[in-house]
Amino acid sequence: MxxxxxxxxxxxxxxxxxxxxxxxxxxxxxxxxxxxxxxxxxxxxxxxxxxxxxxxxxLDWSFLSGSDSTDPSLAGVWGATKGSFLTMVVTLALSFPMGVLAAIYLEEFAPRNRWVDWIEVSINNLAAVPSIIFGLLGLAVFINTFHLPRSSPVVGGLTLALMTMPVIVISGRNAIKAVPPSIRDAALAIGASRVQTVFHHVLPLALPGILTGTIIGMARALGETAPLLMIGMRAFVASPPQGFTDPSSVLPMQIFLWSDEIDRAFVVNTSAAIIVLLVFLLAMNGLAIYLRNKFEVRW
Missing domain, CATH: 1.20.5 (Single alpha-helices involved in coiled-coils or other helix-helix interfaces)
Structure with missing residues (x-):
């Protein structure tokens, strides 16, 4: 053979x-x-x-420009939409910079000891805590202790920022860890300091991953109702908020309240408000994805 x-x-x-x-x-x-x-x-x-x-x-102009009302023909979503926008501004302004800075410190500067390990475990556990627990925390701290105005976007934003920050920290650490060590070594070899290496070289490469985690966290915060129930944002508010400390509602809470109405005419308003919420969410995510792609550094 x-x-x-x-x-x-x-x-x-x-x-x-x-x-x-x-x-x-x-x-x-x-x-x-x-x-x-x-x-x-x-x-x-x-x-x-x-x-x-x-x-x-x-969906008509009177619905898009109106506020909550006991009459379904007069009820609108502008007050809740503006409240959602103000709440998201506070949430993003607090959770994003603090979450990114915490991720940078834990990944690049923190010493390896038991205290840091305990902090890392705590952050991972906070990301899995039910959202209503953050509502109880916001009620106890921001309203009962600091006496901030109930049902206001500032309290809602602070509460949602506590809930969103662990997600941003975890995604930020993973994005920073994914940057090759050769980038750091090359920057240090040409005389850059640790801070310059992180903020001039590592952070720009990790920014797309950080923004991805931020998109996920903000999308979750936009659709939350449980923590906002605890801080009183289910109150009937007949006029749009003029600032961050005025009483207001948010779109998920408005949908929840209308869905619980006995009058069947609110069914149309509930479905129309869901459409507005989806458009709001898609617009916010689209802007975040555009910024992520704009600042992405290819290497």
Whole structure:
């Protein structure tokens, strides 16, 4: 028998069967993944169709420019939309810089000891704490202790910032850790200080990943109702807030209140408010993605 006629180990019947099983498993996994994506998109499409069907008829200028009212024909979402915007401004202004600075310190400057390890474990645990616990914390600290105005965007923003900050810290640390050590070594080799290395070289490369975590955290904060219930933002507010300390509502809370109304005419208002909330969320995420792509450094 010639050498070429002897089948190698990859052409043996046993190996052929093993490869066939592997290819079949990969094919099943791809089909399972495509099915999961299709099912998710189907649920999303069903939600959008139902909301558009029920809510498009209620979207008009009076609804978009009005505030809450006991009369469904006069009720609008401008007050809740403005309250959501002011609350998100406070949340982003506090959680983003503090979360990024905490991530930079823990990843680049903090010594490796038990105290730092305890802080890291605490931050990871805070990211999994139920949101209503942050509402209780906001009620106890910001309202009962510091006597800040109840139902105001400043208190809502402070409470949501506490909830969002651990997500930003965790994503920021992962993004900073993903920057190759050679970037740091090269910067230090040409005479840059530790601070210059971090802020001039490491941070620009990690910024897209940090912004991704910020998008996730802010999207979660925008849709929260449980912590805002605890600080009184479910109150009936008939006029839009004029500042950060005025009483206001937010879009998720407004949707919750209208969905609990006995008058069936509020069903249209609820669906229309959900459409406004989705547009608000898409606009906020679109802006964040644009900024992430704009500041992304390719290397």
């Amino acid at each position: 010639t050498r070429g006629s002897n089948p190698g180990p990859w052409q043996s019947p046993e190996m052929t069967r093993r490869l066939a099983r592997r290819h079949a498993a990969e094919k099943r996994f791809r089909l399972f993944g495509m099915g999961a994506i299709g099912l998710s998109l189907a649920f999303l499409a069903l939600l959008l169709v139902i909301m558009l069907k029920n809510g498009l008829g209620g």
